[in-house]
Amino acid sequence: MPQPFDLPPQYDPGAVEVGLYRTWMERGAFTPVAAPGREPYVIVIPPPNVTGVLHMGHGLNNTIQDVLIRFERARGRETLWLPGTDHAGIATQNVVERLIAKEGKTRFDLGREAFVERVWQFVRTTGSTILEQLKQIGASCDWSRTRFTLDPAYTRAVREVFVRLWEEGLIYRGHRVIHWCPRCLTALSDEEAEFHETTGALYYIRYPLTDGSGHVTVATTRPETLLGDTAIVVHPEDPRGAPFIGKRVRLPITGIEIPVLADESVEKEFGTGFVKVTPAHDASDFEIGLRHDLAMPLVMRENGTMGDDGGDRKGDATPRVPPELVGLDRFEARKKIVKLLDAQGLLAKTESHQHAVRRCYRCDSIVEPRLSDQWFVKMKPLAEPVLAAYHRGELRIVPERWQATFLNWMENIRDWNISRQLWWGHRIPVFTCTRCRHQWADRADPAACPKCGGPVEQDPDVLDTWFSSWLWPFATFGWPDDTPDLRRYYPGHTLVTAPEILFFWVARMLMAGYHFMGKKPFTTVYLTGTVRDTKHRRMSKSLGNGIDPLAVVRLFGADALRWTLIAGGSLGADVILDSDDLATTFAPGRNFANKLWNIARFIQAQLPAEVPRLSALDPKALTLADRWILSRAQSAIAEGTAALEQFRLDEAAKRCFEFVWGELADWYVETVKPRLAADDRVVAQAVLAHCWKTVLGLLHPVVPFITEELWQKLPGRRAGELLILAPWPTPDPRWASPEADAQFGAVRQAITAIRNIRAEYRVPPKARLAAAIRPAGHAARATLEAEHETILRLAQLETLTTDGEALEGAHAVLTDGSEVVVALAGAIDLSQECRRLSDELQRLDKQLDALDAKLANESFVARAPADVVAHERDKQQAWRTQRDVLAAKLSALGCS
């Protein structure tokens, strides 16, 4: 007897999510539990910036990780998803600098110590925000192991790594042109200075020859740097250059004399063939400067204003920046210089110019190349073991297309500038004796020089943030100590991250893993797509096109968010979301959750307190529909599991979706309703309960909240049982039944055909009709008769005969040749009926013609695999039968 529904008809995620998450936490469901024979499965989170707030990129990336973790947890692995945050040197320092700017102060007003303390205060109060937000989307991280890259233990690891590299000779002081951010006042690595296509101007400037015989013209995008020019170069084989090589020209504005030299690096095709050389403010000019032993004067200060600022002057201390330009911002100076040049007739022309400009990845300022001294890591020795391992097949990157990009970067790896002129971060542990100039790296802060006992100074700079995050897979487990966690959870398994940090982070983690641990940090790198808006623009704060994942959680629930992200995009593909229409964008997830909720309401009402078990049933008691849905469940488990194993999360989600909605709800539940009210309802109950538990288990990784909630509401559930800890559904080959699939498929087809006729003839939904089916054979007859009741009810029939009764009405022919007639004596318009049937016949004929031609083709029959040919012949047979029956029907009706 059906129970009254004790659930409302609409799912309210807000009412259950927080409580469920708390329950999982309290039960320690996220903490790995060792057991005999249990293999660990480890994911380390890409640590978000400690000042960060959750955006859709995090949402996507962390949902994927959570799906994988929950899947492997259910499969019995000892799963650990390790969370934490990154101190994010530049980003965090910027945030706090902006904060104190509101008080009218700069970090220099506070001083180093006070400023760092201020950042700590900020981090301590707001640093857990993003982790709390991850909880809201259901991330099942082991929060007891949360790490921060500035934790004392982690700091020890960073320092240990620096000192080891120093001892191995892999760290050196480089004197060269690096990328400098005049706003952040720090050096940047190559990766941190991002290219942006920009339309700028190409200025053609005349440099007068000192002998008065004319001038040479150079093209430049940065006229202000001419103050620091120390040569003009031209390609040695460029005929235009020959008359000038060896001569001298006068710098416009300052009148300083510089030589015209030959250098093979010049691209003859570009500009005028003559290139101005500013060795202190351009990386390639620096190389030229080295080759020709040129002076390298700095004519810009660290903050981007003009001014003599040292550099390598080769003993010539002549000021190069005229007084009227000193202190001027570089872009103001550019304008002024262009104006001056123009006034002096030295500006030949200006062209619009498309080129790539490097910008600071944190503040977007245009980066200024600048001669400077920085600490570098020699990367080649670190990259080689990774490349070797890659070629041994030890690493897997999905999607595979990223492998080429990865290899290209690794094979052409460049040394890594790791020093940053910041205050927030790991202080570089290099010490210098102010007396004897001895310099060394130290694991502890020394009180005095070990050589002469003199006073020591520590390098003022801090390390690049990535110099700490590249140790994440092992520093989080207590390295360099030999801890139980390190032994158990290193190496990890899957690393899920965005492709834009493939070089910043992933490649470097691999290098650190092999170098310091002797083995890879993870087995598979899963690179996610990018979340974009409908114009395919990356979602970003500055564009204002972002969607707040937490707003989605509030509006539609965490499961709706997760569903849309997982089912909406395939492996590594970009996910396009419409920020202007959240309701439509997240409707699939919300609707699906609601559907699950309502299926549960129904099932719950049908089940007794003691749920009958499938295994206790006599298999002979199963009906066709039972065998069919159990077969479909088996296939859903097998295919869903296989898809997850291959990281095809979307496929797994969609397959389960199809099973629960398209098969279980739309057909099985509808079929089984009368049986649930009958005396022998126990079989239907057992099948229903079995399928439902399967569904909840399969879907839990993607939509954990609602599945857990419904699982706990299932009758017969013991207190404290959690779906999150329940075993993954296992396929049972006994239930696989192609026969049941085909037979129930015929039943569905018959019902659909009748419904179709009803709709076409506008039969009122409540009208109960008579119908007759002339089955194509004995087997078909047996099947249709077995599900007689089902067809009757789902097609809204009064009577259904299968004994060849002749009815007047609308016709259909099923693919097996079975004939369906729906009695519509008065309502039938013969011409309409003829048209319907002949349209159908025409369609069939066309297909059959193509198939006939194919099978008449000797090379097809000779060359195609036998099973393909056999299959096509079967198809031909079936279509012919269907066609013949249809044609006979048409002529019987007297259609022309």
Next chain:
RNA sequence: GGGUGGUUAGCUCAGCUGGUUAGAGCGCCGGUCUCACAUACCGGAGGUCACAGGUUCGAGUCCUGUACCGCCCACCA
């Protein structure tokens, strides 16, 4: 400049090693508040799979080229 991905229904996308009548969600059209669900149910329309060649018995699927869009890398100032 070098790589690399995309172009399939109005929209967002599946379609894995070439072989059923190319699919889904949303949207659209028609009909239903049928006792789990109108965030639902039933029925339906809609695609010469960017274009041009080629390989093959057979191509949305493989190859070449073209066009457009995108991403990564790169010292043409």
